[in-house]
Amino acid sequence: xxxxxxxxxxxxxxxxxxxxxxxxxxxxxxxxxxxxxxxxxxxxxxxxxxxxxxxxxxxxxxxxxxxxxxxxxxxxxxxxxxxxxxxxxxxxxxxxxxxxxxxxxxxxxxxxxxxxxxxxx
Amino acid sequence: xxxxxxxxxxxxxxxxxxxxxxxxxxxxxxxxxxxxxxxxxxxxxxxxxxxxxxxxxxxxxxxxxxxxxxxxxxxxxxxxxxxxxxxxxxxxxxxxxxxxxxxxxxxxxxxxxxxxxxxxxxxxxxxxxxxxxxxxxxxxxxxxxxxxxxxxxxxxxxxxxxxxxxxxxxxxxxxxxxxxxxxxxxxxxxxxxxxxxxxxxxxxxxxxxxxxxxxxxxxxxxxxxxxxxxxxxxxxxxxxxxxxxxxxxxxxxxxxxxxxxxxxxxxxxxxxxxxxxxxxxxxxxxxxxxxxxxxxxxxxxxxxxxxxxxxxxxxxxxxxxxxxxxxxxxxxxxxxxxxxxxxxxxxxxxxxxxxxxxxxxxxxxxxxxxxxxxxxxxxxxxxxxxxxxxxxxxxxxxxxxxxxxxxxxxxxxxxxxxxxxxxxxxxxxxxxxxxxxxxxxxxxxxxxxxxxxxxxxxxxxxxxxxxxxxxxxxxxxxxxxxxxxxxxxxxxxxxxxxxxxxxxxxxxxxxxxxxxxxxxxxxxxxxxxxxxxxxxxxxxxxxxxxxxxxxxxxxxxxxxxxxxxxxxxxxxxxxxxxxxxxxxxxxxxxxxxxxxxxxxxxxxxxxxxxxxxxxxxxxxxxxxxxxxxxxxxxxxxxxxxxxxxxxxxxxxxxxxxxxxxxxxxxxxxxxxxxxxxxxxxxxxxxxxxxxxxxxxxxxxxxxxxxxxxxxxxxxxxxxxxxxxxxxxxxxxxxxxxxxxxxxxxxxxxxxxxxxx
Numbered sequence: 001x002x003x004x005x006x007x008x009x010x011x012x013x014x015x016x017x018x019x020x021x022x023x024x025x026x027x028x029x030x031x032x033x034x035x036x037x038x039x040x041x042x043x044x045x046x047x048x049x050x051x052x053x054x055x056x057x058x059x060x061x062x063x064x065x066x067x068x069x070x071x072x073x074x075x076x077x078x079x080x081x082x083x084x085x086x087x088x089x090x091x092x093x094x095x096x097x098x099x100x101x102x103x104x105x106x107x108x109x110x111x112x113x114x115x116x117x118x119x120x121x
Numbered sequence: 122x123x124x125x126x127x128x129x130x131x132x133x134x135x136x137x138x139x140x141x142x143x144x145x146x147x148x149x150x151x152x153x154x155x156x157x158x159x160x161x162x163x164x165x166x167x168x169x170x171x172x173x174x175x176x177x178x179x180x181x182x183x184x185x186x187x188x189x190x191x192x193x194x195x196x197x198x199x200x201x202x203x204x205x206x207x208x209x210x211x212x213x214x215x216x217x218x219x220x221x222x223x224x225x226x227x228x229x230x231x232x233x234x235x236x237x238x239x240x241x242x243x244x245x246x247x248x249x250x251x252x253x254x255x256x257x258x259x260x261x262x263x264x265x266x267x268x269x270x271x272x273x274x275x276x277x278x279x280x281x282x283x284x285x286x287x288x289x290x291x292x293x294x295x296x297x298x299x300x301x302x303x304x305x306x307x308x309x310x311x312x313x314x315x316x317x318x319x320x321x322x323x324x325x326x327x328x329x330x331x332x333x334x335x336x337x338x339x340x341x342x343x344x345x346x347x348x349x350x351x352x353x354x355x356x357x358x359x360x361x362x363x364x365x366x367x368x369x370x371x372x373x374x375x376x377x378x379x380x381x382x383x384x385x386x387x388x389x390x391x392x393x394x395x396x397x398x399x400x401x402x403x404x405x406x407x408x409x410x411x412x413x414x415x416x417x418x419x420x421x422x423x424x425x426x427x428x429x430x431x432x433x434x435x436x437x438x439x440x441x442x443x444x445x446x447x448x449x450x451x452x453x454x455x456x457x458x459x460x461x462x463x464x465x466x467x468x469x470x471x472x473x474x475x476x477x478x479x480x481x482x483x484x485x486x487x488x489x490x491x492x493x494x495x496x497x498x499x500x501x502x503x504x505x506x507x508x509x510x511x512x513x514x515x516x517x518x519x520x521x522x523x524x525x526x527x528x529x530x531x532x533x534x535x536x537x538x539x540x541x542x543x544x545x546x547x548x549x550x551x552x553x554x555x556x557x558x559x560x561x562x563x564x565x566x567x568x569x570x571x572x573x574x575x576x577x578x579x580x581x582x583x584x585x586x587x588x589x590x591x592x593x594x595x596x597x598x599x600x601x602x603x604x605x606x607x608x609x610x611x612x613x614x615x616x617x618x619x620x621x622x623x624x625x626x627x628x629x630x631x632x633x634x635x636x637x638x639x640x641x642x643x644x645x646x647x648x649x650x651x652x653x654x655x656x657x658x659x660x661x662x663x664x665x666x667x668x669x670x671x672x673x674x675x676x677x678x679x680x681x682x683x684x685x686x687x688x689x690x691x692x693x694x695x696x697x698x699x700x701x702x703x704x705x706x707x708x709x710x711x712x713x714x715x716x717x718x719x720x721x722x723x724x725x726x727x728x729x730x731x732x733x734x735x736x737x738x739x740x741x742x743x744x745x746x747x748x749x750x751x752x753x754x755x756x757x758x759x760x761x762x763x764x765x766x767x768x769x770x771x772x773x774x775x776x777x778x779x780x781x782x783x784x785x786x787x788x789x790x791x792x793x794x795x796x797x798x799x800x801x802x803x804x805x806x807x808x809x810x811x812x813x814x815x816x817x818x819x820x821x822x823x824x825x826x827x828x829x830x831x832x833x834x835x836x837x838x839x840x841x842x843x844x845x846x847x848x849x850x851x852x853x854x855x856x857x858x859x860x861x862x863x864x865x866x867x868x869x870x871x872x873x874x875x876x877x
Contacts, residue, residue, distance in 0.1 A: 001705045005747070006808040008714040012740070014801025015721035021676055021793040024781055028672075030724050033737055033767055037744050040760075042808060044753070048816055054752040055837040057829050064837070069752035070821045071828075075841035077748075077756050079853050085763045086860035089770060093864040096774050105779065107672040114670030 005045050012038040023106045025095050032091060036084035040077045047073030133214045137205035140222040144201055147229070148194035154182050155191075159586050165235060165299065174238075175296045181235035184586025188434070189232035189363055191583070192441045196355045197225040199561035203449055204347040206557040207456060217257060221348065224250035228356050232363055237286040237296045240364075244282065244324075247357050248275045254352060255344045267340040270649060274337045275328050282324025282364075289317045298367065305371035318372055321364065322381060329361025329415045332389040336645040339408040346455060349404060350448030350561075354411045355441040362418045366433070369591055374425055382423030383512060387519035389416030394526035398628055399635035403451045403461045403534050407444065410487070410530050413523050414440045417502070420519060424509050427588060427597025432505035434587040435498040435601060438579060439486060439569065443495060446483035446565035447534060450476055453558055454538060459548030463533055467543030472551040475559050477539040482566035484535030486573070488528040489617060493573040497601050499524055499617070503610035504599065521613060521620075528621025529628055576601035677796065684799045687807060697810045710750065717743035728782050730775050738768045755838050 012034055019031030047070035055071035057064050099105055102112075154164060164182040171177075182190075201221065208214050227246035234240040249272075256268030290296040292313050293304065301308065308314060325331075330338040341353050352358070365382070372378055393412030400406040414436070421433040453476045454469065455461050470477040486495030502524075506516040553559075572579045580601045588598040605611070624631070667678070691697070720739030727733050741764030748757035782788055824837055824845065834840035842850050 001710060002812045003809060004706055004711065004714055006805050006812065008717050009808060010801040010805030011718045012721050012801075013804045014797040015725045017680055017800045018725050018790070018793055018797035021673055021680070021790065021796070022788060023673060024788070025672075026730075026778060026781060027733075027788070029771075030733055030737060034721060034724065034740060037740055038804070041744060041747065042804070044748070044751070044756075045808060046811055047821075048812075049751040051751055054754055055825070057835040057837065059835070062829050063826055068825070068837075070818075071824055071837035071841060072821050074753045074756050074838045075846065077753070078759055078838065078842060079846075079849060081756070081759050081763050082853055083856050085766065086857040088767060090860040090864055092770055092774050093867045096777055097867045099778055110672070111670055114668070116670065 001049055002045050005041065005049070009038050009041050009045070012041070023108055025098070025105050025107050025110075028107070029088070029091055029095055033088055036080070036088070040080050040084070043073050043077050043080065133205060133209060133211075133218075136215050136218060137201075137209075140218050141198060141201045141205065144194055144198040144222070144225060148191065148198055151187060151190045151194055154187055155582055158182060158184055158187050159581055161586075161589060163299075167235075170236075170239070175290070176238045177236050177297075178239055179235040179297060180230075180233040181299055182233065183590045184583075184588070185363075185366055185590035186232045188438065188583045188587050189359070190229055192438070193225060193228050193232065193356050196351060196441060196445050196561075196565070199564060200347045200351040200445070200449070202557050203350075203452070203561045204345070206555055207347055207452060208345065213257075217254075217345070220250050220253045220257070221351070224254060224352065224357070228360070231360055235298045237290050237298060237301075240298070241279070241283050241286055244328075244360065244364075245276075245279055247360060248272060248279060248328075251275070251341075251352055251357050254348045255341045257345055257348070258343060261343070264343045267337075267343040271337045271341050274334055278324040278327025278334070281320045281327075285317050285320025285324065288313055288320065292317065302368070302370045308371040309375055314372075314375070315377065318375075318377060321368065321372075325361035325364045326385065327361070328364075329358050329419065330389075330412055331361070331385045331416065331419060332392055333645060335389060335393065335412050336649060338412055339405055340646065342404050342408045346404065346448060346452030349408070350445045350452065353408065354414075354444040354448055358411065358415055359418075359437070359441075362415060362422070362437070365419065365422045366591070369422060369430075370593075373422075379423050379425075382419050383516065386416045386419030386421070386423060387515060389413070390420060390519055390523040391416075391526075394523045394530070395635065396639065397530045398526055398533075398624065399632050399639060401463045401632070403454065403463055403466075403538070404448070406463070406530055406534055407447055407451060410527060411444060413527065414444065417520065417523060420516060421502070421505060424505070424516070426505065426508050427592060428501070428508045428599045429505040430588050430591045431584060431599040431601075432498070432501040434584045435494075435501050435579070437587075438583055439494045439498040439572075442565045442569045442572075443483040443486040446479060446562040446569075447487065449558070449562040449565075450480040450483065450535070453554040453562070454551075456558070457549065457551045457554060462545075463537060465543060465545035465547060466538035467541045468539075469551050470539035473539070473553045475563065476554055479559065479562040479566040480535040480539060482570055483562065484531040486566070486569035487535075488531040488621065489524055489614065491573070492570070492603050494569045494576070494579070495573070496614070497573060497576055497603060499614060500605060500610045501599055501601065503613045504605075504608075507609060517613070521617060524617045525620035525624060528617060529624035532621075532625040533628060573603065576603065677793075680796055680800050684796070684803050688799075688803050691803065691806055691810060696813050697806050713743055713746045713750065716746075728780075728788065730781055733781070734768055734771050734775075737771070738764065741767065753838075755836070 016031040016034035016038060019027045019034065022028060022031070050067065050069035053066070053068040055064060055068045055074065095105070098110065102110055104110070157164065166180045166182075168178040201218070204217065204221065208217060211217065224247060227243050227250055230243035231240060231247055234243055252268050252272040255271050256264050258264035259268070286296075289301065289308075292311050293301050293308065295301060308317075311317075327334045338353060338358060342349050344352070390413045393409045393416060397406050397409030397413065400409060418433055418437060418440075421429045421436070424430070451461060453473065454466065457473060457476075458466065458469070460466065482493070486493040489495045489499035499520075502520050503517060506520050507513050509516050580598075584601065585598050669675075717740050720736045720743060722736075723739070724733050724736030727736065741760065745757045745760040745764065748754075748760055824841055828834055828837045828840045832840045832844040834844065
């Protein structure tokens with residue numbers, strides 16, 4: 001199952017790379033969302049998949065009974081999802097702000113920080 | 122820099138006196154080592170520094186290092202005393218003294234260090250302090266340029282040196298110099314002998330300004346005169362010579378060693394003394410004679426015989442004495458008259474009698490006239506040169522040429538300005554220098570005379586231990602004596618005087634001729650400028666190519682590097698098993714994964730914003746389903762929540778944004794698609810390689826076992842988040858809060874910036 005998931009992650013990454021290479025920064029944001037999903041799945045798959053055994057300890061027991069899913073990557077992914085959301089929200093606001101300020105979503109035309117060679121304005 | 126009030130022997134208060142006392146105390150301390158070491162003992166002091174990497178602060182006191190330490194601290198004391206008056210009242214005197222004293226300490230560390238890495242650290246400290254000192258007059262462009270040039274040249278050499286030292290340490294299994302030197306045969310037989318030697322010599326040659334790295338030294342004369350006296354004659358430039366002397370026992374004797382040092386040293390010596398003759402600035406003339414001395418020292422280090430090494434030791438000492446004295450004298454002249462031009466200066470003997478006598482003694486030593494120490498040193502040089510097995514004619518003729526030219530330069534620097542009529546109007550009427558400025562030159566020049574009359578003192582105290590440091594025994598060391606009988610060296614000395622005198626007599630017309638010759642020859646200093654310009658051009662070009670300012674190109678480069686770097690590593694080391702773990706594939710799971718792929722592709726190819734959001738939502742739900750299926754309910758809940766928020770936020774943002782593509786444009790990018798597929802493939806293969814490795818459950822088992830007993834939580838994921846890794850979670854909250862605050866700020870200021 002992990003192998004199939006690995007291929008799906010590859011598709012996700014390919015899609016997000018394609019979107020992040022776009023001129024339109026809104027597409028870039030879409031790519032950002034997809035690539036954080038891909039990263040989360042990668043961490044998750046790296047900890048191996050276990051079906052139907054969440055990492056919980058039964059009432060009265062000291063430790064989970066039998067083999068349960070790997071809790072560590074789940075904790076990491078939880079953190080990553082929230083941070084990824086923070087990044088996404090901030091990036092989205094930046095895009096909105098850039099559009100109101102510059103009137104374009106084309107990253108090729110956003111040259112305030114690194115103006116083209118030639119006489120500076 | 123200098124004003125009339127500075128001519129009274131007035132210091133700079135405590136800040137001027139303390140370093141003098143400290144360095145005098147250091148000198149006294151080193152003096153106490155003199156007796157045990159001249160009896161053939163060696164003292165090692167060791168402190169651990171980075172023991173895991175065999176780096177220690179270990180210091181070795183033996184004949185060679187002690188000789189250097191005494192010269193450095195002794196001349197250092199006199200120079201500090203001198204500068205206390207020379208720069209009296211200078212607004213940045215404290216800075217100057219700090220640099221100079223730090224330099225002295227670094228230099229002492231350099232010559233005493235036994236550990237290769239410690240030696241390198243001190244070596245670089247001398248480079249840095251020297252940079253600061255040369256650039257002390259940083260208001261002038263010349264000062265800045267000279268400082269930077271010295272830093273670049275010696276710094277580049279130092280990088281080579283570091284590589285060489287590390288290679289040497291790794292090859293020999295120890296970083297302690299004393300152990301390496303004891304195993305010289307192993308060093309010479311080692312397969313890396315040649316690269317190590319080349320790298321170390323690159324460091325030594327740049328530091329000691331051997332041709333073709335000589336050009337920075339005359340420029341370094343932009344520094345205040347006491348600095349030139351100290352750094353660029355007596356100590357720092359000798360660091361390279363010291364290093365070659367230090368490794369001599371282990372590295373010398375091979376063909377490469379002999380010929381490299383003999384040719385580089387001999388050529389530098391003659392080349393520099395010819396150029397010295399053409400200078401009209403007294404300080405520049407002395408700078409070139411220093412180059413000559415460094416060349417001669419290198420020349421003798423190339424040899425193996427006890428005689429040649431005695432010549433090295435004797436010349437090292439005598440040169441430090443007379444050169445420091447002469448630099449200080451030039452400083453006095455400059456101070457008193459306001460100029461250093463040989464063509465203008467004259468008749469100073471009456472106004473500055475003490476300076477004149479000190480200058481004369483030092484110059485006679487430099488010219489090699491009996492009964493001064495310089496004469497003895499020169500005799501030994503001839504005798505040592507004649508003994509050289511490989512190339513006596515070359516060595517002797519190099520020494521003869523250089524010594525004759527020295528004789529002439531000595532006359533130009535120390536005779537003409539004092540005893541010949543002036544050639545022009547001097548900016549200030551000359552007067553005698555105050556005593557602290559005279560102490561240095563007088564003491565150093567007198568030492569040259571005293572040691573010349575009683576050479577036995579130098580012999581037992583400094584020369585024999587130094588030679589013993591090379592050969593293990595001082596028995597072969599030549600005896601320093603004034604009268605060695607009528608022999609070939611004496612004949613050569615007489616020839617030196619004759620040639621030198623003729624050169625002095627004709628030096629003015631000769632100078633014009635040399636100046637023309639020099640102008641026609643390739644100029645290394647200008648070559649340096651061209652090299653720097655080329656370097657800057659290269660940097661500008663690569664910045665233009667790499668930093669285009671276009672986001673897409675940055676992304677392209679980043680992803681391409683990932684593909685090439687990770688892909689190549691996978692191809693070389695990867696352990697990908699494509700057939701693995703397809704066994705538990707079910708239709709239900711496959712359907713979810715296909716859903717994710719479909720959502721991805723929809724987002725990629727659509728031109729509709731709503732379709733894109735839908736695609737994102739589909740992917741997010743699919744990922745949440747994966748989490749649910751594989752026993753991660755908490756993660757799935759968070760994912761669903763966040764995914765919903767993402768879709769809502771994008772939808773809100775779209776209200777303020779235009780369509781994805783302008784009418785008539787399409788987003789069809791085949792090249793990008795190929796790169797995207799490549800990145801995706803690399804990621805998949807990497808993940809497959811990771812999954813192919815055996816799984817390590819140790820951490821998971823720890824959390825499983827301790828979650829309830831230690832943290833009283835039954836949901837292990839939650840326990841990890843809020844207990845075991847609580848600080849991480851706190852950081853995560855902080856990130857979200859900062860993102861929210863920043864977003865709020867950005868949105869609030871949306872209006873207003875354009876129409877204030």
